[in-house]
Amino acid sequence: MLSLIKPTVEYEQSYRSYIQELGDSERYPFTLDFEYDDFPALVTQLKNCSLGIGLPDGWVPHTTFWLVEHEEIVGVSSLRHHMTDRLKRLGGHIGFGVRPSAQGRGIGKELLRQTLIEARRLGIPEVLMICLKDNVASSRVILANGGTLESEYSAPEYSGLLQRYVISIDADPDQRTDA
Numbered sequence: 579m580l581s582l583i584k585p586t587v588e589y590e591q592s593y594r595s596y597i598q599e600l601g602d603s604e605r606y607p608f609t610l611d612f613e614y615d616d617f618p619a620l621v622t623q624l625k626n627c628s629l630g631i632g633l634p635d636g637w638v639p640h641t642t643f644w645l646v647e648h649e650e651i652v653g654v655s656s657l658r659h660h661m662t663d664r665l666k667r668l669g670g671h672i673g674f675g676v677r678p679s680a681q682g683r684g685i686g687k688e689l690l691r692q693t694l695i696e697a698r699r700l701g702i703p704e705v706l707m708i709c710l711k712d713n714v715a716s717s718r719v720i721l722a723n724g725g726t727l728e729s730e731y732s733a734p735e736y737s738g739l740l741q742r743y744v745i746s747i748d749a750d751p752d753q754r755t756d757a
């Protein structure tokens with residue numbers, strides 16, 4: 579069973595092993611870059627981000643979720659509550675990633691499916707997702723969750739082409755995948 583939860587201190591050990599597995603690879607979503615030496619402080623920070631407390635200028639409230647399987651965090655997503663012009667181009671509503679040792683068995687699809695349910699709870703009618711064109715696994719996860727490719731473009735911040743997908747969340751997200 580895969581459950582999407584909000585961060586809690588009980589998962590400190592699992593979180594630390596998750597970060598260790600990621601090693602030097604780029605961390606998705608961006609909240610995995612937050613300092614975590616003081617784990618209760620990280621949990622408080624993530625809660626505050628969701629409430630819009632203490633955010634740097636130009637940042638929007640965002641909620642981090644952990645996908646948990648057998649008491650282990652196997653995936654992490656971050657849901658931005660609304661878009662700015664910059665986020666429409668570069669970040670989108672949702673960033674996500676799966677623990678390396680758990681990849682390739684449908685967890686990414688399930689992580690996005692459950693995060694879309696949270697987006698619907700927030701009243702977001704249409705979710706924007708941005709990913710690099712050469713990130714095949716990511717685009718497959720988005721397509722499997724009802725994403726439609728809207729455009730492809732380059733941005734000075736990235737060397738490859740970016741893709742922008744739109745997911746309408748009028749439809750019932752429970753019906754999209756059977757992961």
Ligand SMILES: CC(C)(COP(=O)(O)OP(=O)(O)OC[C@H]1O[C@@H](n2cnc3c(N)ncnc32)[C@H](O)[C@@H]1OP(=O)(O)O)[C@@H](O)C(=O)NCCC(=O)NCCS
Binds near residue numbers: 673675681683715
């Ligand atoms: C993208 C990511 C979350 C996918 O997670 P996952 O649990 O491996 O994905 P799933 O098992 O649900 O597989 C989804 C699809 O991608 C395919 N896939 C998975 N890994 C792949 C790879 N390395 N290359 C090509 N396709 C791949 C699967 O075969 C599946 O395809 P299908 O639709 O034909 O069934 C994971 O690869 C990851 O964490 N990557 C690093 C972080 C990242 O890139 N996040 C997205 C930022 S936009």
